[in-house]
Amino acid sequence: GCGANETTNSAGDKTEGKAKKVALILPEKIGVNPFFQQMDEGAKKAAEEFGFELKTIESTDHTAIEENLRVAVAEGYDLIITSSFEAEDALKKVAGENPDQPFAIIDTTVDLPNVRSVNFREHEAAYLLGASAGLSTKTNTVGMVAAMDIPLLKKWTVAFENGLHSTNPDATFLVNYVGNFNDPAKAKELALLQASQGADFIAGAAAVGDLGVFEAAKEKGFYTAGQDVDRTELDPDHIVLSQLKGTDAVAYETIKAFAEGTYEAGVVAYGLKEEGVGLTYVTHESATPLNDFVGQEVVDQVKEIKDQIVNGELEVPNPLEN
């Protein structure tokens, strides 16, 4: 019998664990997706501020999500946050089986009494982006490079097109799909193609592929826009707008609510009104000056549209809901 005398401090660890534990279970690797990266940052910030212990768990693949949720339940986390459509099924199962465990899911709805669903109305922001494009284009041709032709992305492509045609009914809209989320080289080719077809504004909605679109813009001199965070600083001469999505804020708010005891189940949606989504210059300031291609006049016009949406005069349909 040796070494039996040095186990005291590990017991100390356990008793010290009074701090509440939050698990953030991401449905995929943080990898190429700024969406999850921000969420992680927001959660970290909140955890620090409110003295929580935070564990971020990335899932290697689809089947790992459920596994991770179950383990998190078993390991006694006080709040388990997950995200996105991919986690829907898994959460339904796990949350259903553990009715006393509080959960939150960001970016989709799971209708259970112990789940707080936090949604975005990205289509509102996409609509604004499309409207700006319609007002700014000189060639009357506007493009978008999207990741994949899947239903989810209609929130971006269809809403963008609607916005575009609301301000510029005659504009030609080009859309091309990369076929995956991780191919900037192909995204760039698609942008070059659209530029050769006359587009002077090409929005990126291709996850990491957007970087390829930006490069094409720099090379061919057309204008472009990014997603989720303010991308204009990357190349203010060509990246003239960014469609914003506050996943960090939402993750932060969710943990904050839990800390302050205002957490409750049900659906919370963040749109333009709640400032969960937005567009640079229109809803949020940007560190980079406004590019002349867009111009203050356009921004002002789009601000009006935004106000209409916020006060309910104008309803932007969710492309997934019909």
Place this chain on the structure above:
Amino acid sequence: MTYRLEMKEMTKMYGSFKANDSISLSLKAGEVHAVVGENGAGKTTLMRMLYGMEQPTSGEIYIDGKLVSFASPNDAIANKIGMVHQHFMLFPDFTSAENIVIGHEPKSGMFFNRTKAAEQVQALGDHYQIPVRPNVKTAECSVGEQQRIEILKVLYQGADIIILDEPSAVLTPLEVKGLLKTIRQLADQGKSIILITHKLREVMEVADSMTVLRNGKVTGAVSKKDTSVDELAKLMVGRELHELSNRVQMKGEPILELRNVTVQEKTNKPLLDDVTLTVKRGEIVGIAGVSGNGQSELLQAISGLRSIQEGQLLIYGQDITNQSVASIRKAGLSHIPEDRYLWGAAKQASVEETALMGYQRKPDYRSYSFLLKAPFRKLVNSWIDKFEIKTGSLDEQAGNLSGGNLQKLIVARELGQETPLLIAAEPTRGVDIGAMEYIHEALLEKRNKGEAVLLVSSELSEIMSLSDRILVMYEGKIVGEINRSDASEEAISVLMAGGQQNEH
């Protein structure tokens, strides 16, 4: 005088099996030394050790009195040893010249000077009087030419000691003559040659001295002047050889009939051209011919491995034209194939599995699609006893059997089918004289039972000693038929070379 090569007490173990048991052998410059022995005696194993392809378990090799050890063929080649493998080591898509010079290519800078290679090969061939066509792909060469390419390759590499493992087994009589002449010439020019063969007549014709192996041991080391074919045979098999049994004469109805069979690929020249023949009960019909004149195609057509464009095939009057192999076998055919490694076996399969081919659906060995191993093993073991097949166990890989033993296994398998008709293609190729006797006896026995055998062999003596009738093929046609009583080597040879049939 020192020996050019001495092998002392060479032993090779495969697991607990002793393939070579302290074998010693020596060889002088300009000498032809034959290594003979029955199948599985260990000849090939000994040579593989000499060529660095196998590491001896114990024993020493001396070259010009110097102790050497070979980790790979590289070392053997560096010591001027060359080997012509029985299964040729050629690159089918390369030309003859490329195959010969590979490893020591003539260069211009870093580039391969193919023109020079062709010239060198031409010159080398002229020098040793071994003709090859330098610019023809080896895939398009006859077996004889392929072998000449192999020999030239070894010479090109500068070998002084040349190992030939059963070089004559696949050659036509004419080619054999050429080969023996070449061997003699090479020896006269100072090369030392080790010749492995089962053909004792060849040994007596060309070798100066011989070593006889049996069961991995040396049973005799003699020189030509002190021995005879009979003595060699006795040393090899350890007993006297018998005469073939008598032939029972019978009048039989036809078992196999071919009517105007033509085999043709696309619009090329027909491979089989309007062939008509009959094989009756109680007879062995021999097909003679220089290889490549349609014998292979004939056998493949009969056994269902090749489709027939015109004509009709009948077994016992039942039309089997273009039927599947399985149904033709069912109609009464068994088949000893000409190439045992290509058609007759699978190297990775076990001995038992190799033997099972063709029996797997027979009711005696199968019930409800499960194989009945016990009765089948009994059968295989009986073959092993009868033909003295040397194998470690039934689970041994077929590829590990010596060539001759695998052949015996295949022969036993096909005879075991007890079908009214047997096609036997080169049934004794690479088989020792003892086993050859068994196989010949078995074929005769089959005939005497009132069954039929269609025999194809490039060995004229085999054809002449076994056949009741001899058909000669030339360019896909049957150009002549000779009865047993009228057969002579000259008459057949003339037909084989495309000459006209004389009156007899």
Place this chain on the structure above:
Amino acid sequence: MNTNFIRFLRPLFQPFVAIMIGLLTGAIAISVVGEPVLASYKEMWNGAFGNFYFFTSTLARATPIMLVGLGVALAFRAGVFNLGAEGQMVLGAVSAALAGVYLPGSGIGKTLLILLVGMLAGGLWSLLAGWLEAKFKVQLLISTLLLNYIAILFASYLVSDPFQDQSGSAALAQTVMLDQSVWLPKLFQGMSVHWGFVIAIAAALIMYVIFKTTSAGFEVKMLGFNPFFASYGGINKMKVMLVSMFISGALSGLAGTVEVLGTQYRFVDGALTGPGLAWTGLMATLLANSHPIGTAITSIFLAALETGAMGMERNTQVPLEVSSIIQSVLILFISAKITLKWWKRKKKAGGSHGTL
């Protein structure tokens, strides 16, 4: 030394050394990120086999790998290289899901019907490649690889347009969820392993028995060893090849189907291709030399590496990437033929290699 003892140990030596080398390399990777090596490996072990729950998760994960592996193994045995497991699996899964949604009935009878549909779809897709080879000499090795892309895109189309789940957020390309009555039941309450695992094990055993004892197994094997020998012996080369391809694809289709019926309860676009199940199954087969029981074992081993890596990711600061590095290094060395001879040869100065 006792030779019997050595003979007994010899087959264990190779995997042992391989695992040691793999773990050693992993240890280096873990140390590089400054984590405790032993503790990290303990978490890895726990993640795979730590308790009953993790053990069953490993088995659940091994299920599709095993079925794909067996499918590939069967094709290998017949001498054809079926690289199309992924497409066959996806097509099987999507067909099964659609059958589950649109065919009438419920309960065990329907479950069996769905299993059949999934196998049929995978089998027919695989048969297509076999037929292209047999009839038109279109090389199977390439065509199966290409058919994967086509199958995956086609399945993606089906579930993102005509058969998409329109309920809920309707954002994912997926079919609607199957009725609970057709689900493959879990083997243990609250554990992820389901009846699909039993099916997979049964498939492995059946395949073992078929190859060991039946004439059909014999014929497939001989065709794989030497097609000339097979046709000489009266085996219908074309038929055996096509049947093998069909069953091979059916097993892959079954892999997709049990994932649908036992784990996801619907077809989700990308859920089967994301984890690289098909490649893992292929590896399981190759590591086991196409032996059915061996494939079952290597499948569990490979699944354990994955669940173990997940456990390590959850419970240590070792980043996910490091666990995938450890995984790949382990696989690399498991596949190596490290033999005693190799060991000895290393010791011998100027040791040689390259004999025949």
Place this chain on the structure above:
Amino acid sequence: MELFDLTLISSTLRMVTPILLAALGGALCARVGLFNVGLEGLVLIGAFSAIVGNHLTGSVFLAVGFAAIMSLVFSMLFAYMTIHLKANDIVVGVAINFLALGLTTFALRTIFDVKGAYYDKDMKGLPKWDIPVIENIPVLGELLSGHSPLVYVSFLAAILLYVFLYRTVTGFRVLSIGMNQVAAKSIGLKVGALQYLAIGLCGVLCGLAGAQLSLGQVTLFSEGMTAGRGFIALVAMMLGQSHPIGIVGSSLLFGFMDAISIRLQGFSLPTQFTQMLPYVITIFAMFLLRDRGMGSQHGNQQSGR
């Protein structure tokens, strides 16, 4: 929308370069009897190393060299495992793919402290070369001039590989190994060394392919940015029957069809169907080529028996 325009061709040339380079590398491996499914991983290593090299040295050409060296190192791992340790080539290839993905992601974090993608707007990619005379020819100039040097290198590599295999002594010996390895050993060729050489060259080519991807087509690195190009290269290699000129043809065919399929997206067909086009056409091409070259036996020999 126009289906055919000038950008179609120049876009095809750019897009096809990494595939062509990797396929040539794969062909070298095939010629020494090894089926290298690790192309994807090797290209990824190249793509990442090119960015690292550029970051460290500030010189694109040194960066390309660095990419070639790093892929070479990993190809040596493939060689050592398959030649010395006799590991199954496919298993090793798949493991290398996993390893490359893990390592590059890991190194992205440790070297650049970013997740997902590394992008530096000040980083300079490969220059576009204007070819003196051709540049001024109206249509041809637009098509053939103004690409990254590696585009020209890839086609040059195909020609050089042709010369290497069919004109040099070493190439001749390399060919012999793929044709009959047992025979090659029996005449004392240094089979192992030649295999190392071929695999090493494959590594270099894959490194160049990666560099073209991360410094030629775009100037950034993102996780898994090869996006299946290694597997397409494998198909191109097989369709081109491991012959350099055949591979140029099959790569161009695939690249061209891919470019067409992008342009078809505008029409009413579902995207998934337009994306199938290159694969369907490739199968069709195989059908037309069926009587040539390596028959189905080749596939048999490569199976994992």
